[in-house]
Structure formats: structure tokens, C-alpha cells
Ligand SMILES: Nc1ncnc2c1ncn2[C@@H]1O[C@H](COP(=O)(O)OP(=O)(O)O)[C@@H](O)[C@H]1O
């Protein structure tokens with residue numbers, strides 16, 4: 001319960017709207033109480049077929065005075081007045097109930113909306129390491145399903161609020177009618193309280209389970225659907241079906257388990273309260289009525305209130321089961337709202353305006369996981385306007401070096417300097433604005449080719465510029481053959497493009513970004529010689545007048561480099577120009593001979 005309010009306040013809950021809801025709920029409950037209270041004189045009048053005694057009731061006297069003399073002196077006039085009063089009270093009660101409910105719902109809806117936006121914004125702010133360690137399916141599940149579950153339970157809050165005040169008003173009325181009977185009723189409450197508390201704790205436990213199994217389900221869905229070609233290639237549909245069915249079945253079991261407990265609450269309450277009502281009826285019949293027959297109407301109303309308070313108590317208690325049920329989803333949401341394990345990247349303050357002399361790696365070490373080091377004391381520099389090629393077997397740490405320069409991850413120790421300033425001192429946006437990255441993998445939205453090309457650009461390029469870039473990136477002929485040209489959609493993750501086309505889209509993007517530092521992570525997959533030629537031409541256009549760091553897998557790229565750095569197991573083992581390294585006859589020479597980088 002505390003967690004709910006912590007989140008509510010974090011997200012700017014407006015106290016005055018809640019206060020309004022509470023006041024209106026209180027007014028509504030009071031009006032209900034008074035209208036029921038009016039039943040006592042009504043019943044009494046009906047039993048005695050005389051309403052004159054009402055003139056002696058202090059609180060009703062002023063109302064009676066409002067009536068003309070000749071109406072107020074008639075039984076039927078007073079009867080009509082009572083009925084009318086009750087009707088008016090009920091109408092006002094419902095009006096205030098409505099506005100109380102609307103104020104709460106308004107808060108709940110805006111809370112759910114803010115929660116969704118907050119979680120989404122937080123996702124975007126987390127470091128890449130967070131995404132390495134969390135599954136997209138479960139993150140999706142938290143954003144969509146858990147926030148909805150929380151909103152749905154909070155939605156019931158207005159009911160609970162109203163129930164709470166109604167119970168309070170009922171209690172006051174019962175005390176006014178008969179202190180003794182009320183005391184007897186209250187004796188039953190500890191039984192109710194502890195009985196229900198026991199069920200609540202069961203629901204809480206089940207809810208935690210529920211939330212985690214829901215995440216598991218989200219995990220499985222995104223995994224299997226994300227790897228559909230693999231599933232199909234191995235004809236593994238049956239296994240996947242069974243795996244999913246297993247998870248889905250366990251979700252059903254947990255859900256039904258919670259249902260069983262929640263549904264148990266009302267019957268237990270009803271039986272306990274009904275036993276109390278029956279005992280009271282017997283008590284009234286045997287001990288009271290003989291002597292105090294004039295209070296009969298009061299007892300009737302007492303029993304009526306008791307019967308009503310039973311259902312109100314039920315819905316009030318549901319509040320606890322709501323909060324119990326919320327426990328799991330809230331725990332997941334809270335994990336996202338907390339700052340642990342988010343691997344935030346520190347945003348510097350300086351504006352990076354452009355490369356003046358060089359990029360320097362100074363004794364840079366990094367590990368993705370503790371203990372296992374991916375890079376070990378790497379030092380080298382890239383002069384402005386030069387091309388530096390990184391060479392080494394897969395897993396030697398080449399991509400990692402680039403991830404650090406892009407500040408996808410924070411270095412574990414050492415520094416990367418640009419213009420003699422650590423890159424962590426620059427703002428992330430000004431740093432990344434000056435670097436164009438062509439990564440091994442091309443990330444494509446399921447959108448048009450045009451939107452994919454101009455994604456993230458501050459200025460939308462002119463059509464002529466776009467055409468020029470298409471020609472330079474050797475995409476022009478391809479685009480001309482597309483039925484909708486640049487407006488053609490690329491499909492999920494760009495399935496409609498071949499590997500070579502994706503690479504050229506990536507190159508075109510980098511050309512459009514026109515940053516002075518260029519990072520190229522050449523794709524390892526070999527392409528046919530025709531496509532290879534196209535890409536080589538596109539790359540030659542791209543690297544003109546740029547400072548380039550390239551992870552090289554091609555002979556031609558290595559030949560163009562001013563400096564070659566050879567990495568092995570996270571360490572630099574050789575460094576120099578092509579001729580130097582070939583003459584050295586060390587590891588690079590082996591690569592060179594085998595033509596694999
Ligand atoms: N996101 C990651 N989480 C954990 N380990 C990683 C991650 N990315 C790469 N590694 C590990 O770091 C080492 C260097 O990887 P990488 O830089 O991708 O090599 P290269 O690009 O030279 O093939 C490898 O041992 C790899 O398993």
C-alpha cells in the first residue's frame with residue numbers, strides 16, 4: 001500500500017483533487033445515512049398511523065415550518081414531506097457520489113498515462129548494458145500490462161473511498177440507535193478481520209508469482225516470434241508451442257488461484273455477518289421488544305443498516321485485496337523507477353564542436369561483466385583526417401572499442417580523449433552528432449525507406465540532396481526499381497531488404513548525417529562480387545575527407561588505412577602502417593597471408 005502512494009506522489013498526484021473526492025465521498029455517505037435515518041420516523045408514523053409526533057423531533061422541526069400550516073397539520077402532508085426529503089437526499093447523495101468518483105477516476109487515468117510515459121522515458125534513458133541484460137518482451141509487458149493492472153485496481157479506489165465513509169456513517173447511526181446492539185455487532189469484527197487478513201496474505205504471495213510468470217510469458221513471445229526463421233528452419237514449432245503452453249498454463253493456474261481467494265472473501269463475510277444479524281434478531285425479539293415496543297422502527301432500521309453495511313464492508317475489504325493484488329505489478333514497475341542496475345551514461349556539460357587534432361585512447365580497460373575483461377589497457381590515437389583500421393579475430397574487442405567511443409558503455413578505467421578532453425565531459429548529444437556510425441548490424445524501422453534514411457536528422461534534406469546521396473551510396477538503381485520508390489515500406493526489421501541493400505542504406509544514413517568522424521564496423525558476411533563492388537564504391541564516397549576508424553574485414557580497406565591496429569583478446573599486439581606490419585612478419589603477417597581480418 002505504501003508503494004502505491006510513493007509512486008502516486010512521485011508522479012505528481014494532485015492532492016486537491018483527491019481532497020475534493022474525499023470530501024464529496026464523505027458528503028455522499030452522510031446524505032445516505034441521513035436518508036436512511038429518516039426511515040425511522042417514517043416507519044414509526046406508519047406503524048402508529050400518526051405522524052404528529054414529528055413536530056417534537058428537534059431536527060425535523062425547521063423543515064416542517066417550511067410547509068404551509070394546513071399541509072403540516074395533516075398526516076398525509078407530513079408523510080409526503082418525509083418521502084420528498086428522502087428523495088431529495090438520495091438525488092444529492094448520488095450527485096456527490098458521481099463527482100467524487102469522477103475526480104478519483106480522473107486522477108487514476110492521468111496516473112496511468114503518466115506512469116506509461118515515465119516508464120517509456122526511463123527505458124530510453126537507460127544505458128545499453130541494461131538492455132543487454134533485460135528482455136524486450138518483459139520490458140514491453142511491464143509498460144503495457146503491469147501499468148494497466150495497476151490502473152485497473154486503483155480504479156476501484158473510488159468505490160473503497162465511498163465504502164469507507166459509508167461504513168463510518170453507518171457505525172455512527174448504529175451507535176445512536178442502540179449502543180448495546182452495536183457493541184455486540186463489533187464483537188464479530190475481529191473474526192472477519194483476521195479471517196480476511198489470512199486470505200489477503202495468500203493473494204499477495206500469489207500476485208508476486210503472477211507478475212513474474214507474466215514477464216516470463218512476454219519473454220517467450222518476443223523470443224520465439226523474434227526468431228521465427230530459426231524456429232521454422234528447425235521445424236521446432238511443436239516444442240515452442242509446448243514451451244509457451246507450459247508458461248500460459250501456469251499463468252492460468254496462478255490467475256485462477258487468485259480468483260478463488262478473491263471470490264472467497266464475500267461469502268465468508270456474508271456468512272459471518274448473517275450469523276450476527278440472526279443473533280441480533282433473536283436478541284431483539286426475546287429481550288427488547290417486550291418492554292420497548294416503541295423502538296421497534298429503530299431496530300428495523302438498525303438491522304437494515306447492518307445488512308447494508310455488510311455489503312459495504314465487503315467492498316471496503318476488497319480494497320485490501322486490490323492492494324494485495326497490486327503487489328506484484330508494483331514491484332516490477334518499482335524496479336524500473338529505481339536507479340539500480342540501469343547503467344546510466346553520465347551526460348557531460350561541454351559542447352563538442354568538432355575535431356581539432358586527434359582522438360586518443362589512453363590505457364582504456366573495459367569489462368561487460370565483472371572479472372572477464374573485454375579490453376585491457378588499450379592506448380592509441382587517431383589523427384584528424386586519418387584512417388585507422390582495427391584488425392583482429394572475432395571476439396578480440398574491436399566492436400567494444402567503438403561502443404566505448406560512442407559512449408554506449410562507460411569505460412571501466414582509462415580515458416578516451418578528443419581534443420585533449422575526456423569524452424565523458426561532452427554532452428552525449430553533441431558528441432554523437434559529430435560521429436556517424438555504420439555498424440555491423442543495420443537497424444531498420446518498419447516504415448518507409450525515406451523515413452529510415454532521414455531518421456534522427458535535424459534538417460530534412462532537399463530532394464536533390466537525397467537523390468545525390470542515393471547515387472553515391474549506390475542505392476539509386478535499387479530505389480528506382482521499387483514500386484513505391486522511397487515510400488516503400490521495409491517490413492519488420494527491414495526484412496524486405498537483402499544484406500547488401502541494408503548495408504548501403506546504412507552507408508547512405510551516415511552520408512546524410514555528414515559527421516566529420518566516421519566509424520565503420522564492416523560486416524563480416526561475404527557478399528557476391530557485384531554487391532561487394534557496389535559497397536566498396538559507396539564506402540569510398542563515404543570516407544572522403546573524414547576521420548575514420550574502421551573495423552576492417554576487407555583487404556582493400558586495410559590497404560587504404562594510414563595506421564593498422566591489431567587486437568587480440570582485448571590487447572593491442574601490433575601497430576603500424578601496412579608495410580611495417582607486413583615486414584614485421586608477426587601476427588598481422590599471418591592474417592595478411594590468410595587474408596582474414
Ligand atoms: N553485450 C555484451 N555483453 C557481454 N559480453 C560481450 C558483449 N558484447 C561483447 N561481449 C564480449 O566481449 C568480447 C569482445 O567482443 P567484441 O568487441 O564484439 O569483439 P569483436 O568485435 O572484435 O568481434 C567478446 O568476448 C564478447 O563475447
Ligand SMILES: [Mg+2]
Nearest residue numbers: 398399400440
Ligand atoms: Mg564485432
